[in-house]
Structures are given as C-alpha cells and as structure tokens.
Amino acid sequence: NAGVMQNPRHLVRRRGQEARLRCSPMKGHSHVYWYRQLPEEGLKFMVYLQKENIIDESGMPKERFSAEFPKEGPSILRIQQVVRGDSAAYFCASSPIRTLGEKLFFGSGTQLSVL
Amino acid sequence: SQQGEEDPQALSIQEGENATMNCSYKTSINNLQWYRQNSGRGLVHLILIRSNEREKHSGRLRVTLDTSKKSSSLLITASRAADTASYFCATDAIQGAQKLVFGQGTRLTINP
Numbered sequence A: 001n002a003g004v005m006q007n008p009r010h011l012v013r014r015r016g017q018e019a020r021l022r023c024s025p026m027k028g029h030s031h032v033y034w035y036r037q038l039p040e041e042g043l044k045f046m047v048y049l050q051k052e053n054i055i056d057e058s059g060m061p062k063e064r065f066s067a068e069f070p071k072e073g074p075s076i077l078r079i080q081q082v083v084r085g086d087s088a089a090y091f092c093a094s095s096p097i098r099t100l101g102e103k104l105f106f107g108s109g110t111q112l113s114v115l
Numbered sequence B: 001s002q003q004g005e006e007d008p009q010a011l012s013i014q015e016g017e018n019a020t021m022n023c024s025y026k027t028s029i030n031n032l033q034w035y036r037q038n039s040g041r042g043l044v045h046l047i048l049i050r051s052n053e054r055e056k057h058s059g060r061l062r063v064t065l066d067t068s069k070k071s072s073s074l075l076i077t078a079s080r081a082a083d084t085a086s087y088f089c090a091t092d093a094i095q096g097a098q099k100l101v102f103g104q105g106t107r108l109t110i111n112p
Helices: none
Strands: A005-007 A011-015 A019-024 A031-037 A043-049 A052-057 A065-068 A077-078 A088-095 A110-114 B006-007 B010-012 B021-026 B028-036 B043-050 B055-058 B059-068 B071-077 B085-093 B106-111
Touching: A005 A088, A019 A110, A031 A077, A043 A065, A043 A077, A043 B043, A052 B028, A077 A088, B006 B085, B010 B021, B021 B106, B028 B059, B028 B071, B043 B055, B043 B059, B043 B071, B071 B085
Parallel strands: A011 A110, B010 B106
Antiparallel strands: A005 A019, A019 A077, A031 A043, A031 A088, A043 A052, A065 A077, A088 A110, B006 B021, B021 B071, B028 B043, B028 B085, B055 B059, B059 B071, B085 B106
C-alpha cells in the first residue's frame, strides 16, 4: 500500500507563472490536508478537503491560491501568478476518516522555488 | 491562536542521554500528537495522547499531558544518532476540530 504521493518533488517557477502541486492520498483515504512550511518553521495549515468538497480553507490566502480534490484523480493545490514569498515546502497529508484522534499520513512534500 | 509552541527551539545532546521537549498550547483540546520530521522529508506520526490521559509510552518515547497547564512533554530515552530530527507537537481543538495545528518544532541533534 503506497503512502501519500506528492509530485513534483521540486518545482521551480518564475514570478508570475502558475504552480500546480499534486497529491495522491493513501488508498482508502478520502480526507486530504495541505500544509505549508517555511525554512526552520512549523507547518501552517492551508486547507482541508474531502472528495469534491472543501471543508476548511481558513488557512488559504484569499487570492491566487486554490485547491481541489475531484471525485477521480489527485488533489491539486494551485498557485497562480507566483511571487517569491510563495517559495516554501508544501506538504499534503491524508487520513481515512475524520474522527477524534485521527493521525495524519504525510507525503514527502513539494519544494517550490520562485525565481 | 491554538498554535502550540515547542521549547526549546533547538537541543543538542550526546548519544545515550535523554532528550526532553516541551509543548504549550492555548485552547482546550481533544488530543495532542507528536510528529517527527527528518530533514527534507514529510512528518511521521509518533504518538497520540488524549485529553483524559496523563502519560503514555511507546518504546523509548514517553509523553505527558497536563491539561491544567496546557502543556505536554516528549521524552526520548537513551537517544541515538538516528533520533536527530525536528519534533513537532500538534493539537486537535475541541472547537472547530477540522485540522491539526502544529507548533514551531524542536530541532534535536544527537552527537555520536
């Protein structure tokens, strides 16, 4: 059973371009979380999705950022018109159900570098 | 903010010694979890302690939780070089329990 798969592992974009980060949760997991991590810092929650639904997007910037988790296929975190401040590691995590005491399974992350 | 804060930010000890990391948080929680992150990798779940528990063990790990002080500690006994990593606490709030909120982490270095 493969773990949480994120791709690409590294992504380089120039300012103004679009970045698309993909996350395939573990098999049987229908809950996906995206977190952002700056160097030497903790993880900042961005968005929580279930299949075809955004449950909590309180951590998402109001502009340029969007996320989806379609019925088929991976979850996508999309950043439009990237700026240097978007450079960070973006981690996806999944869980099978949402109950109290649920642990998360993390992918290895996508390191986004904006030139 | 519910965000946990780990203390110390960085800890360096000799192999074989015990390492203690602390976490404080601000709101009432359902449970508290500890995760480990090796450099450049994703987080790995270590242990979970529920709000009605005071202490939990898993191998060389010992976690305590004091809900009156809103704090938790992670003790790693007989440390090994392979324990070198960053350690994060994460809380699951009673109100709006839709996400885990992570602290800033403790960077632990075990010197051989």
